[in-house]
Amino acid sequence: MRGITDYTLAKRAVINEFRRGGLTRLDICDAQPELMRAARNIGRALKRTCPVCTCSTLREVRYVFGDQLKDLSGRVVYPDNWVSELVDSYDEFRCYVVEVCIECSWNHLAACYLLGRSFAG
Numbered sequence: 001m002r003g004i005t006d007y008t009l010a011k012r013a014v015i016n017e018f019r020r021g022g023l024t025r026l027d028i029c030d031a032q033p034e035l036m037r038a039a040r041n042i043g044r045a046l047k048r049t050c051p052v053c054t055c056s057t058l059r060e061v062r063y064v065f066g067d068q069l070k071d072l073s074g075r076v077v078y079p080d081n082w083v084s085e086l087v088d089s090y091d092e093f094r095c096y097v098v099e100v101c102i103e104c105s106w107n108h109l110a111a112c113y114l115l116g117r118s119f120a121g
């Protein structure tokens with residue numbers, strides 16, 4: 001995968017700030033209804049527990065963005081074979097991985113990377 005950006009450090013900073021009391025749950029558990037719905041219905045379950053409420057309710061949702069995708073830009077990608085289909089059909093697009101807790105609405109961008117024919121092989 002090309003152009004991969006890992007947001008683990010940024011996430012850790014937010015969580016640390018929350019634990020220190022600098023941020024409240026209201027500040028960081030603000031998933032939009034649409035994101036919550038996507039996480040609940042088609043999100044991939046993660047083994048880790050939620051860093052905020054410690055429940056085993058973490059889900060991962062992937063979005064794709066790109067000019068070439070036109071109407072598909074901004075859509076949630078599910079399942080995996082749809083990603084492969086997009087990779088075969090478009091030269092370049094960006095995939096955002098968002099971590100969401102369906103219990104407390106914690107959400108954070110986990111990673112972002114480029115996909116498409118330009119980067120295959």
Ligand SMILES: [Zn+2]
Nearest residue numbers: 050053101104
């Ligand atoms: Zn949670």
